[in-house]
Amino acid sequence: MALTALALPRAEVLLEPNFLPVDTAEALLRELTDTIAWRQESIKLFGKAVPQPRLTAWHGDPAAHYSYSGLSWQPQPWTPALQMLRNQVEAATGTRFNSVLLNLYRTGQDSMGWHADDEPELGDEPVIASVSLGATRRFRLKPRHTELTPHEPVTLELTSGSLLVMRGPTQRHWLHAVPKTVQLVGPRLNLTFRRIIIS
Numbered sequence: 001m002a003l004t005a006l007a008l009p010r011a012e013v014l015l016e017p018n019f020l021p022v023d024t025a026e027a028l029l030r031e032l033t034d035t036i037a038w039r040q041e042s043i044k045l046f047g048k049a050v051p052q053p054r055l056t057a058w059h060g061d062p063a064a065h066y067s068y069s070g071l072s073w074q075p076q077p078w079t080p081a082l083q084m085l086r087n088q089v090e091a092a093t094g095t096r097f098n099s100v101l102l103n104l105y106r107t108g109q110d111s112m113g114w115h116a117d118d119e120p121e122l123g124d125e126p127v128i129a130s131v132s133l134g135a136t137r138r139f140r141l142k143p144r145h146t147e148l149t150p151h152e153p154v155t156l157e158l159t160s161g162s163l164l165v166m167r168g169p170t171q172r173h174w175l176h177a178v179p180k181t182v183q184l185v186g187p188r189l190n191l192t193f194r195r196i197i198i199s
């Protein structure tokens with residue numbers, strides 16, 4: 001299997017559903033769930049601290065500082081498991097990454113709202129490589145400006161072991177989200193590998 005491009009205007013989105021074997025994904029899910037120092041961060045909304053509906057962790061090279069949703073992140077060091085996965089993702093994408101954001105969606109009530117990964121630290125056309133482990137969740141994409149990019153929202157089912165890559169102008173022209181679901185789903189762990197531009 002290889003990365004396959006989706007036919008979307010003003011975007012480069014590629015998907016490889018079976019990037020990791022099922023048992024590898026299962027073992028990695030268990031190891032990361034148990035060993036990562038998960039935190040529930042809060043974001044300021046209208047001056048009020050609102051806990052994010054998911055757990056997060058940030059690992060990377062020491063120089064890869066990052067701000068995300070108004071939060072400032074100092075990366076934790078690479079663990080052997082994260083380092084090994086980074087090597088595989090770099091080989092599959094032909095891109096170097098210096099950090100990874102981990103998100104743990106504990107239940108169907110955990111989610112991520114509409115956003116683009118367009119922070120200045122990521123540069124003009126960032127490559128974001130996203131590995132999913134555990135429960136299948138819906139990943140939605142929609143144009144930022146429907147006049148410029150007329151297209152219906154797109155829904156992908158991100159299964160355990162899948163690799164999704166967003167690159168080129170995707171973050172400039174599209175938003176993405178992981179909506180809540182009322183279905184009874186187990187935990188899902190997502191890792192987005194990124195390259196922070198170190199100034």
Ligand SMILES: O=C(O)CCC(=O)C(=O)O
Pocket residue numbers: 101103112117130139158176177178190192
């Ligand atoms: O969980 C996902 O699939 C998406 C995560 C995401 O968009 C992000 O970390 O910026």
Ligand SMILES: [Fe+2]
Pocket residue numbers: 115116117176
């Ligand atoms: Fe994102």
